[in-house]
Amino acid sequence: MSGSGSRTAAARTAMDTVWSSVTWACWRHWPTWTGYAAGAFSLLYGALGLYWTAGGDGFPFAPVDPARASGSILEGSRAEVVAPIIAVLGLIGAVVAWVMTRRARPGRLPTALVVFGWAAAVGLTLVVPDYTLIVLVAFAPLLVAFAFLGVPGEQGGIGDILYWHRTNLIIVFLGGLLWAAATLAYQRRVRGACAHCGRRHGGGHGPTRQTLLRWGRWAVLVACLAPLPYEVTRIAWYLGFPLGVSDDFLRMVQGTPGMLEVGLGCAVASAVGGVLTHGLVARWGEVYPRWMWFRAGRRVPPALAVVPASIVALTIIPAGLMLLWTTEARGTWALWVPSLFWPVWGVGLGVATIAYHRRRRGVCHHCGEGHPAVTRAAAPAPRA
Known part of the structure; x- marks a missing residue:
């Protein structure tokens, strides 16, 4: 039994190490993969727009029972009007994101791409969502408990809280974050700055x-x-x-x-x-x-x-x-x-x-620019 427990502990340790390595690798290379991720999101959501335009079910802004409606600016809209716009913007966004992953040079086209990217990021993260995100943040521990122990009261389960109209807004918000990261990295590359920290060689260190x-x-x-x-x-x-x-x-x-x-x-x-x-x-x-x-x-x-x-x-x-x-x-x-x-x-x-x-922030690990992080002097720790 002790040998089996040791193997289980070793397996968990290995899994934790792999997960930490993957997480660190994703964070370290975010200027590279966020452009592809934003393009994939736009392509998939644009394809859903085509599906809804053709009469498919599940349009997430359609009029529903008030108990399952969201507070989005698009709530209650008609699929035949909004779905084609979603399809067009999604497909355009996929093309724009793909272009952003190419070599960036100053000019009018990069400026237009940056404007489109930031407009998409602001619209998806700040305009289309409602209060769902802040409720999710505030009551996250309760939602985790409800997922395992059930929802008290007359509600049938976690699906009565995170129904499709709300879940869609969470997906839209995450897509907006991808667009913000991809646009920020592209904008920095256009300026000739480090995509990770935004500093340029010899460009000064900004405000004191x-x-x-x-x-x-x-x-x-x-x-x-x-x-x-x-x-x-x-x-x-x-x-x-x-x-x-x-x-x-x-x-x-x-x-x-x-x-x-x-x-x-x-x-x-x-x-x-x-x-x-x-x-x-x-x-x-x-x-x-x-x-x-x-x-x-x-x-x-x-x-x-x-x-x-x-x-x-x-x-x-x-x-x-x-x-x-x-x-x-x-x-x-x-x-x-x-x-x-x-x-x-x-x-x-x-x-x-x-x-x-x-x-x-201190010295960037990718470009080497910046000064070592300065921390205010700490008071001496009390003796045990």
Whole structure:
């Protein structure tokens, strides 16, 4: 038995090593493969557009029961109108992505390709999706538990939460991320810069650390103030104050099991996120503080802050923009006005994250440009 356990542990270790190697290889060569991936996404989605144009089932924006509808700007559209546009744009995108994978030279054509690429990235990540992405991020642990333990209540399973209209928006969002990465890499190659870091040999090092820190502080201030209306109204409802809503609406919310608790949880999570956002400009965002005795004084990996902050910034913007065309969600001001500040929140958090990343990045491993990363001096760790 001990020999079998040892072989199993060795197999798991080998699998973990292979998975880490594959993940690192994908991350290391992202400027190369993202162009092909964006082209493949566009080609497949364009083919689906042709299928829907021909009358195929499964058009993800068709009018459905309100319980299974999304808040996308395309929700409720007719397949005979939108599906041909999807087909044309998808096939054009496949050609554009293929051209982007070729040798890049300055000129009018590369400029047009970059404009198309960024338009596709913005449209797919920020305009077409709705609040699905931020809900997926906020309730990811619950969704994982539901997948194994079942969904409580009257819902039949995880499919009643991630139905096709929502799942399609997740796919569209991921396609937009591929287009953003492919366009960024191509744009850097056109400029003659490193596709990984964007630096050019002899082109200077950009804004100083002090300048980036100043920009980051203003951006963090915006990111912390923007969600305050949402947090204040939801906490007030939980405490029994009908702030911005009628008494009848508050009684309806109080009579719906779990609704007040969900609102309070989102408000608290937003406030905690504001505290974590401050770490993008604070010393403890670069060096672990004393109270984390097991890591005190050590350098905080930049990805530990950049990755989650980027995800929240990208997913909170479409959730706010959705309210501009979803008039059904508009009632009294407290139901929709606080969400209109979410795009401002996402932009502020995005700018703060970029400033943090540029302040923390060191020498590029591919082109050798840049200075070694500078970390603020850490306080001495307490003795055990």
